[in-house]
Amino acid sequence: MKKGKTILRQPAELLFKKELTALKKADDYPKPENWQLSPQRVVDFIMGCQLDKIKISPKYFGDRSLIEIAVATLATDRALLLTGIPGTAKTWVSENLAAAITGNSRLLVQGTAGTHEDQLLYGWNYPILLAKGPVPEALVPSPVMRGMESGAIVRIEELTRMPFEIQDALITLLSEKSMPIPELNQESNAISGFNIIATANDRDKGIHEMSSALRRRFNTVVLPLPESIEMELEIVRNRIAPELMAERDKKADKSSIEEIKRVITIFKELRDGKTIDGKLSLKKPGSTMSTAEIIGMVNNALAMAVYFGNRKIDGELLAKNLKNTIVKNQDTDLIPWNEYVEMVMKKREDYDHFYQVVAEKK
Ligand SMILES: Nc1ncnc2c1ncn2[C@@H]1O[C@H](COP(=O)(O)OP(=O)(O)OP(=O)(O)O)[C@@H](O)[C@H]1O
Ligand SMILES: [Mg+2]
Incomplete structure (x- = not known):
C-alpha cells in the first residue's frame, strides 16, 4: 500500500491479523478439514478471551451459546442463516466468522433485487465464449463456486432481497455439494471446509420469503437486540x-x-x-x-x-x-x-x- 493512503475499512482478517495469528499458535484442539482454527478458537475469536501474551477483543456482545451454535453449524453440512432485525450484527458476525474459519471474508455475494443467477453460480467471458465456444477458460466462477472448490466459507448478504427463484439456485448446491455445468458437461464439486453463511433481516421492505425447501437447508440463528x-x-x-x-x-x-x-x-x-x-x-x-x-x-x-x-x-x-x-x-x-x-x-x-x-x- 502506498504511504499516505489508508484503507477506509479493512476486512476482519487484516484488522485482527495479530489476534488470528496468536489464536492459531495457541490452538491445540482438533480442526475440521480446511479450517484455519478449531471451532473452540473461532468462538474465542468472536467472544474474546485472554491468551498468554495478547488479549483477544470481543467482537460480538451477547449470548455465547448463539455463537457456539453458529460455529458448530458451519462444521456440519448445513448452511448457516443469521437473521434478526436490522443492526443486530448479522453482517459483522458473518464477516468475522469467515475471517476466523477461512482467513478470507471476501468471498461474498451481495443480494439485491437485481442479483442474477450468474452471481451465485457461474457466468461466461463472452469474448472467449464467442471465439472458442463453451470451454473451461471461458467460465467465470462466482464466489460460491470459488468457495466450493477451495473449501472456504462463502458469505451471502441479504439473501432475502434476491427474488426467490434466484435464491432457489442454492438448493441443489447445498444438498448435493456440487454445481452442475451442463455447457461443459461436467460439474464443480465442493471440498471440505466449504459452507455458506447467509444473512437476512426480517423487517425491511422489499424482502422475499425463502422457499421452505431452501430454509430447510439452513440452520437459523436469530441475533437478538442487546439485553441491557x-x-x-x-x-x-x-x-x-x-x-x-x-x-x-x-x-x-x-x-x-x-x-x-x-x-x-x-x-x-x-x-x-x-x-x-x-x-x-x-x-x-x-x-x-x-x-x-x-x-x-x-x-x-x-x-x-x-x-x-x-x-x-x-x-x-x-x-x-x-x-x-x-x-x-x-x-x-x-x-x-x-x-x-x-x-x-x-x-x-x-x-x-x-x-x-x-x-x-x-
Ligand atoms: N451484539 C452486538 N455485538 C457487537 N456489535 C454489535 C452488536 N449489535 C450491533 N453491533 C454493531 O452494530 C453495527 C451494525 O451491525 P451490522 O451491520 O452487522 O448489522 P446487521 O444485523 O447486518 O444489520 P442489517 O440488517 O441492517 O444489515 C456493527 O458495527 C456492529 O458491530
Ligand atoms: Mg447486514
Whole structure:
C-alpha cells in the first residue's frame, strides 16, 4: 500500500491479523478439514478471551451459546442463516466468522433485487465464449463456486432481497455439494471446509420469503437486540470510530459515557414501549431503533465535537441528532417521539439539557 493512503475499512482478517495469528499458535484442539482454527478458537475469536501474551477483543456482545451454535453449524453440512432485525450484527458476525474459519471474508455475494443467477453460480467471458465456444477458460466462477472448490466459507448478504427463484439456485448446491455445468458437461464439486453463511433481516421492505425447501437447508440463528443498557453501551463504546477516539480529550470520557447512556435509554424505552422502571407504557415508533443507529449517531456527534466543538461529546450534540435518527417515518414515528419528549424527557431532571434542545427551547 502506498504511504499516505489508508484503507477506509479493512476486512476482519487484516484488522485482527495479530489476534488470528496468536489464536492459531495457541490452538491445540482438533480442526475440521480446511479450517484455519478449531471451532473452540473461532468462538474465542468472536467472544474474546485472554491468551498468554495478547488479549483477544470481543467482537460480538451477547449470548455465547448463539455463537457456539453458529460455529458448530458451519462444521456440519448445513448452511448457516443469521437473521434478526436490522443492526443486530448479522453482517459483522458473518464477516468475522469467515475471517476466523477461512482467513478470507471476501468471498461474498451481495443480494439485491437485481442479483442474477450468474452471481451465485457461474457466468461466461463472452469474448472467449464467442471465439472458442463453451470451454473451461471461458467460465467465470462466482464466489460460491470459488468457495466450493477451495473449501472456504462463502458469505451471502441479504439473501432475502434476491427474488426467490434466484435464491432457489442454492438448493441443489447445498444438498448435493456440487454445481452442475451442463455447457461443459461436467460439474464443480465442493471440498471440505466449504459452507455458506447467509444473512437476512426480517423487517425491511422489499424482502422475499425463502422457499421452505431452501430454509430447510439452513440452520437459523436469530441475533437478538442487546439485553441491557450496559451491554448496549459496551457495543457502542467498542464501535466508536478509533481515529476519532484518539483525537478526543480523555478527561471528557466519563461525562460523555453518561450522555451516551441517556441516548441508549431513550432508544430502549421507545423500542420496548415502556420506561425502564416499567411504570409508564409508551407508544412504539414503527421504524427500527437499532444499536447500529446509536453507533452512527455517536460517531457523528464525536466528529462534530472533534472538528467543530470542544472535543467532547456533550448532551447537546447528541440531542441535536436525536429526532432525525428516531423519526425516520413521519407517519409512524412522530407521535411516539413527541409523546416521549413530553411525557418522559421533560419530567426527568437529568434529561433537561436534552429536552431544551429537542423541544427547541435553545
Ligand atoms: N451484539 C452486538 N455485538 C457487537 N456489535 C454489535 C452488536 N449489535 C450491533 N453491533 C454493531 O452494530 C453495527 C451494525 O451491525 P451490522 O451491520 O452487522 O448489522 P446487521 O444485523 O447486518 O444489520 P442489517 O440488517 O441492517 O444489515 C456493527 O458495527 C456492529 O458491530
Ligand atoms: Mg447486514
